[in-house]
Amino acid sequence: xxxxxxxxVFIGANYVMLSLITIIIVIPFWYVxxxxxxxxxxxxxxxxxxxxxxSISFDYYAYLLKKGSLIYNxxxxxxxxxxxxxxxxxxxxxxxxxxxxxxxxxxxxxxxxIFLFTMLFKGGLIPTYITIKNLGLLNTNYVLILVMAYSxxxxxxMKTFFEGIPDSLKESAAIDGASELRTLRSVVLPMSxxxxxxxxxxxxxxxxxxxxxxxxxVTDWHKAPVQLVLRTxxxxxxxxxxxxEAAGRxxxxxxxxxxxAIVIVALPMMILYPFVQKYFEQxxxxxxxxx
Amino acid sequence: MEIVTETITADVKRSQAxxxxxxxxYKWLYALLVPALAWVILFDYLPxxxxxxxxxxxxxxxxxxxxxxxxxxxxxxxxxxxxxxxxFRNTLIISLYKMISGFVxxxxxxxxxxxxxxxxxKKSLQTAVYLPRFVSWVVYGGIITLLLSPETGVINKIVxxxxxxxxxxxxxxxxxxxxxxxxxxxxxxxxxxxxxxxxIAGLNPEVYEAAVxxxxxxxxxxxxxxxxxxxxxxxxxxxxxxxxxxxxxxxxVLNLYNPMVFEVGDILDTYIYRVGIEQFSLSLAAxxxxxxxxxxxxxxxxANQIAKRINDSGIF
Numbered sequence: 001x002x003x004x005x006x007x008x009v010f011i012g013a014n015y016v017m018l019s020l021i022t023i024i025i026v027i028p029f030w031y032v033x034x035x036x037x038x039x040x041x042x043x044x045x046x047x048x049x050x051x052x053x054x055s056i057s058f059d060y061y062a063y064l065l066k067k068g069s070l071i072y073n074x075x076x077x078x079x080x081x082x083x084x085x086x087x088x089x090x091x092x093x094x095x096x097x098x099x100x101x102x103x104x105x106x107x108x109x110x111x112x113x114i115f116l117f118t119m120l121f122k123g124g125l126i127p128t129y130i131t132i133k134n135l136g137l138l139n140t141n142y143v144l145i146l147v148m149a150y151s152x153x154x155x156x157x158m159k160t161f162f163e164g165i166p167d168s169l170k171e172s173a174a175i176d177g178a179s180e181l182r183t184l185r186s187v188v189l190p191m192s193x194x195x196x197x198x199x200x201x202x203x204x205x206x207x208x209x210x211x212x213x214x215x216x217x218v219t220d221w222h223k224a225p226v227q228l229v230l231r232t233x234x235x236x237x238x239x240x241x242x243x244x245e246a247a248g249r250x251x252x253x254x255x256x257x258x259x260x261a262i263v264i265v266a267l268p269m270m271i272l273y274p275f276v277q278k279y280f281e282q283x284x285x286x287x288x289x290x291x
Numbered sequence: 292m293e294i295v296t297e298t299i300t301a302d303v304k305r306s307q308a309x310x311x312x313x314x315x316x317y318k319w320l321y322a323l324l325v326p327a328l329a330w331v332i333l334f335d336y337l338p339x340x341x342x343x344x345x346x347x348x349x350x351x352x353x354x355x356x357x358x359x360x361x362x363x364x365x366x367x368x369x370x371x372x373x374x375x376x377x378x379f380r381n382t383l384i385i386s387l388y389k390m391i392s393g394f395v396x397x398x399x400x401x402x403x404x405x406x407x408x409x410x411x412x413k414k415s416l417q418t419a420v421y422l423p424r425f426v427s428w429v430v431y432g433g434i435i436t437l438l439l440s441p442e443t444g445v446i447n448k449i450v451x452x453x454x455x456x457x458x459x460x461x462x463x464x465x466x467x468x469x470x471x472x473x474x475x476x477x478x479x480x481x482x483x484x485x486x487x488x489x490x491i492a493g494l495n496p497e498v499y500e501a502a503v504x505x506x507x508x509x510x511x512x513x514x515x516x517x518x519x520x521x522x523x524x525x526x527x528x529x530x531x532x533x534x535x536x537x538x539x540x541x542x543x544v545l546n547l548y549n550p551m552v553f554e555v556g557d558i559l560d561t562y563i564y565r566v567g568i569e570q571f572s573l574s575l576a577a578x579x580x581x582x583x584x585x586x587x588x589x590x591x592x593x594a595n596q597i598a599k600r601i602n603d604s605g606i607f
Contacts, residue, residue, distance in 0.1 A: 010509050021400070022419045025477055028434045029422065031445065035437070048443045074360030088329035096327030099320040106314050111324065115331060121588045123338025125560070126567040130344060131337045134354065150330045180319035188597050212542060216568060227429045231546070234433040255443055262433050269425040274418050284482075285489050 027051075029270075036060055036259035043256065060260035070221060070229050071261060078225040081144050082207040089149040089203045090196060096150075097158035098184055119152045125216075132217055143217045144225065149208055154199050157286050161195040162188065198283030201276050208269055230265045234258050342584075345577040365578035373581060377554065378562035385539040385558060388472045394529055396480040401487035402513055420481030432546030435474055436461060462551035471556065475543060490524040491517055523601075534591035537583050556603045559583050 003011065031051065035043065038053040038062075064071050087169075099105065099110055137143040165188060171176070173183045189196075211227035218224050273280065345365060347358040354454025369375045384511070400420065407413040423431060438444050439460040447457040460466045494517065502512050541560035548556040559579060 004508070007509055011406065014403055018400075018403055018407065018416055022416050024424060025481070026419050027440055032434050033438065047448065049448055051447065072555045092327045092330055095323040099323040102317070102320055105320055106310060107315050115327070118331065118335035118339075120591055121339070121584060122335070123341050124577065125563050125582050126573055126577040126580050127338040127341030127344065128334070129568065130341045130349070130573065130577075131334070135333065137336075146330075147334060150327060150334070155327070180317075180323075183492065184323075205425060209425075209430075211427055211429045227427050230427045230433070230512045234429070234436065255437070256326070258433060262430050266430040270422065273421065277418065277421065281485055281489075284485055 009174060026223060030258045032262055036256060036263045038256065040256060049251055060256045061264065064257065064260055064264060067217060070224075070234075071226065071264060073222060074224055074226045074229040075264075077223060078208060078227075082204055084142075085145045085148060085207045086200050086203050088224075089151075089154075090200055092150045093155050093158055093199060094189075094192075094196065094204060097155050098162050099190065100155075101159045101162035103163075115155065116152055129216055138217055139219050139223065144207075144210065144213055147213050147217065148203070148210060151206075154283075156281055158192075158195060158199060161192060165191060194279065194282060195286065197276070198279040198286070199246055201279055202283055226265045229262050233261045292521075329604065330493075332459055342577065343582055344574050344580045347574055349574045351571070351573065361574075365575050366582070368575060369582070372556070374553075375562060378388070378557045378559050381555060382539045382558040382560075383535060385468060385471055385556075386536050388468065389475050389540065390529075390532055390536075392472050392476045393479060393483065393532065395485035396476045398487055398525060400480055400516060401484040401491060404484065404488060405491050405517070406513075417481070420484070422481070423478040424482040428542035428546045430480055431474070432543070435470070435547065439470070459549065463551060464552050464555045467548070467552040467556045471540065471543060471547065474547075475540060486524060486528060487521055490521040526601055527598050530594045530601070532586075534594035536590045537587040574586040 034050050034053050035048075037056045037058060038046075038050045039055060039057045039059070042053060042055055043050060060251065066072065096115065100108065100115065102108070105111070122128075132138055132147065137146065169187055169191075170183055173187045178186065209227060210225070211231055214225050214228040215231070218228065221229075317497070341354070344358070346360060346362060347355075349355075350358045404413060404416060419526050433517040439446055441447050441457045443458075444457075446460070451457055458466075460470060496518055498520070499512065502516050507515065523581065537559060539558040540561070541558070544556060544561050545564065546556050546560065560583075563576045563579045563583070566572050566579070
């Protein structure tokens with residue numbers, strides 16, 4: 001296709017603008033990565049401007065990931081929370097969504113209302129905190145797994161998906177004598193793998209990136225997930241004594257440590273998402289079509 | 292299908308029995324609802340009961356039973372508090388700014404991405420701009436703090452290079468809100484553009500072809516075909532965003548702010564966290580929660596009603 005002069009300018013300007021936006025978004029990440037592998041001598045020699053480090057060292061990483069260090073331990077906590085959390089949340093979300101997707105279920109409207117009302121009106125931070133405290137969950141190993149295990153938004157996405165499965169498929173299973181549970185297991189679930197993958201990944205990101213629930217409900221460093229530990233490392237001016245000890249008594253140049261800690265915490269999701277981008281987009285779109 | 296009762300004097304007992312039989316038929320579906328229902332009751336409905344502490348002097352050790360009812364005392368205290376009024380004002384201001392930038396940036400990004408013809412290039416750009424969505428505000432806040440710091444920050448190095456004086460941007464009230472709005476846009480706009488990209492992809496290609504035949508330039512096509520085509524999506528997304536007016540970005544502010552910028556950066560959520568969890572004035576903070584909740588509730592209802600009227604697609 002031939003472009004007029006004006007169009008060529010337009011296309012060119014568009015390419016340039018988009019590339020600029022992308023660079024502005026990506027460069028901070030590159031910079032962090034680069035500082036995290038730059039030895040302190042090079043960093044100060046270059047006056048902090050190290051986009052392409054002349055020499056590379058992984059000292060900060062070795063230092064942070066020493067066996068028994070706080071971040072090493074927190075990694076285990078986060079992995080455990082995410083694994084258990086995803087299983088539990090998929091169970092809660094899929095079962096509720098499947099039941100509520102059945103249009104003939106007596107009392108369905110009322111039940112849907114019960115499930116969705118709290119999207120509109122929430123108890124708020126303090127009443128929730130009091131509830132968690134009174135349930136005796138504060139500072140336990142499973143409080144973070146539990147509080148993030150269900151999201152009404154994800155339930156709606158799944159319900160929308162289940163509603164799209166033709167009734168005839170379920171009916172023919174029923175005629176063959178399959179129970180509801182069997183139908184769910186052998187007809188509905190195999191068809192629903194894409195949406196389950198989407199929702200599971202969304203929960204994974206939630207569990208991995210949460211820091212506020214941890215800040216509220218976890219005070220014991222041995223139960224703290226990576227984000228909470230990272231937050232403390234970044235605000236290292238007020239390091240708690242346990243953390244200083246876990247990091248070694250004499251803190252080395254902190255900027256490199258901070259950046260290495262950021263990389264350690266952020267990297268898994270950043271490596272993962274381009275491969276699963278498709279599922280994320282899907283989930284987002286099913287969700288937005290309905291709500 | 293529905294069984295229609297023919298006579299008005301239908302036996303009530305019989306229809307009750309029928310309902311029970313119908314419910315019995317779905318017993319497994321009800322059973323499937325139990326786990327999620329238990330979760331919702333524990334973590335959504337019990338906190339609703341917890342709201343009552345806003346009207347008490349809540350005694351942490353002895354619990355609800357031993358606490359005195361004090362009526363609206365805490366609400367009065369809030370309205371008298373300069374810090375609360377400040378947080379309230381900031382919430383509205385920051386939220387409005389973000390609403391505008393969070394509205395305009397993704398649309399422009401989607402329109403502009405849509406004009407890229409080279410497939411691999413478009414895909415790589417998309418992957419790159421989605422990136423920040425997948426890190427927490429702890430991570431992103433840490434990165435921003437590094438970039439903006441006076442000693443080591445790149446921004447200040449550049450300022451110095453041009454002969455300027457380094458500024459500690461994050462403690463300067465003049466810049467704080469701008470930083471919030473800008474970094475929020477950087478983090479979220481790529482992801483938010485997905486919906487618009489999908490809406491654009493769903494437009495009828497024949498209309499475009501007709502526009503090309505008519506000799507419409509690319510710019511005119513965007514203005515007269517693409518934008519009107521996705522206007523429904525744009526309106527719904529905007530209205531739904533209005534429903535979140537009272538949430539100005541807890542994670543972001545908590546990871547970027549400091550006492551130097553409370554005046555311009557403290558929002559209701561951070562105020563509630565500080566007063567309730569750090570200073571342990573649980574009842575006072577819960578009262579602030581109630582105010583936030585009620586206004587938020589009303590905003591969501593209004594937004595949803597408008598969305599329904601315009602586009603027939605509210606959430607509830």
